Every structure is written in C-alpha cells, then in structure tokens.
Amino acid sequence: MSRIGKQPIEIPQGVNVEIRNDMVRVKGPKGELSYTLPDGIRASLIDSKLLLERGSDTKVDRALHGLARSLLSNMVKGVSTGYERVLEITGIGYRAQVKGNKIVFTLGYSHPIEFELPLGVSAKVDEKQTTITLSGIDKQLLGQVAANIKELRAPDAYKGKGIRYAGERIKLKAGKTGKK
Incomplete structure (x- = not known):
C-alpha cells in the first residue's frame, strides 16, 4: 500500500469537504477548490478525516493513490491557511x-x-x-x-x-x- 496514500487527511475546523461521485470539493475561509479523483481511487469522510482507497494494486493505481492524497492535502491546507x-x-x-x-x-x-x-x-x-x-x-x-x-x-x-x-x-x- 502507498505510504503517503494510506495516511488520513485531517480536516481542520471551518473547512467543509463534499464528495460527489469522483468529485471532491473543499470549502474553507480562504476559498473553494475542487478535484476530480482518478479512476480506481475512492474517497470517504470519516470523523473529520478524509481517507483515500484504491481499487487494485497495479503500479498506476499505487502511484495515483499517493498523488491524489497529496493534492487533496494541499487543497485542505490552501483553503484553511493559504x-x-x-x-x-x-x-x-x-x-x-x-x-x-x-x-x-x-x-x-x-x-x-x-x-x-x-x-x-x-x-x-x-x-x-x-x-x-x-x-x-x-x-x-x-x-x-x-x-x-x-x-x-x-x-x-x-x-x-x-x-x-x-x-x-x-x-x-x-x-x-x-x-x-
């Protein structure tokens, strides 16, 4: 499993995360950003933590797992602190x-x-x-x-x-x- 991809993303107070199909929308005090998840990656929100899971263990899916997690983490930090x-x-x-x-x-x-x-x-x-x-x-x-x-x-x-x-x-x- 991807070391980066399996880490949960902490959602700070004042930041809302909305997941619809493959689209993740993050709203915070500084603004709003959205990201479309790649095929094979699923997002779920559990107890103010954003978790990403992948469907298979192919090399491409493992790489996209860590990438998607990093991009979403950057979005959460961007809308909260900038x-x-x-x-x-x-x-x-x-x-x-x-x-x-x-x-x-x-x-x-x-x-x-x-x-x-x-x-x-x-x-x-x-x-x-x-x-x-x-x-x-x-x-x-x-x-x-x-x-x-x-x-x-x-x-x-x-x-x-x-x-x-x-x-x-x-x-x-x-x-x-x-x-x-």
Whole structure:
C-alpha cells in the first residue's frame, strides 16, 4: 500500500469537504477548490478525516493513490491557511511595483515588463521594491506563477543579478581573470 496514500487527511475546523461521485470539493475561509479523483481511487469522510482507497494494486493505481492524497492535502491546507511564495530581485535598478492585478517589472531591459496575475493569486511588494510576496490557495498555480515571474530574468551565472526564490543560493562562476 502507498505510504503517503494510506495516511488520513485531517480536516481542520471551518473547512467543509463534499464528495460527489469522483468529485471532491473543499470549502474553507480562504476559498473553494475542487478535484476530480482518478479512476480506481475512492474517497470517504470519516470523523473529520478524509481517507483515500484504491481499487487494485497495479503500479498506476499505487502511484495515483499517493498523488491524489497529496493534492487533496494541499487543497485542505490552501483553503484553511493559504500558501505564500517569496521572490527576491537582485541587481542595480531592478525593481517591481504592483498596479491592480499586474506587476510592473524594471529588469534592465529597454522597456518595463507588465506581468498579469491570474485569478486567485495576489502579490505584495515591500517598500524597497525588491521582494515580492505571492499568496493564494492553489499551491500548483502559485508555484507556476512564481516560476513564470522568475523566468522573466533568471539569475545571472556571473553576478547573480535577476529574480530568485527567497533563500535560493546561486553558485557564481569565476569569470575572466585580469590582465597579467
């Protein structure tokens, strides 16, 4: 049996889980998410715990068992507490500003870059305009938005200038040596 899949998911107070056929809908104080279970996986709600069971022991079903459990656990955490992803901008003159549902970046290009945030993701920029905090309830969507923002100016291998995740360490190359 899948080690991850067999673990029950604790449902915190204030979160409602509704199971209809293969659809699991999770509602909480932060919002609502839904997930369609793959074939061969069944969900049941027992004493404020969500349990997942699989129909057979095939390799595909074992893999989907753990995957479905992880996705549902992320949904429960997302609607109750939410997720945050912090990005740091490094480089002279590099900055970001939030304007409505857009982030306007100045990243050393000849033009400012406007990045439109999808529905369900919000952003805050600190007063120095070099730290962006993304927040939302969908972990996958939040991670994808953070990756798309990082892609606008990936960290440079020689000076480390660009957008990186908070706490990410960049190994810098030595570069050219001076004249002898």
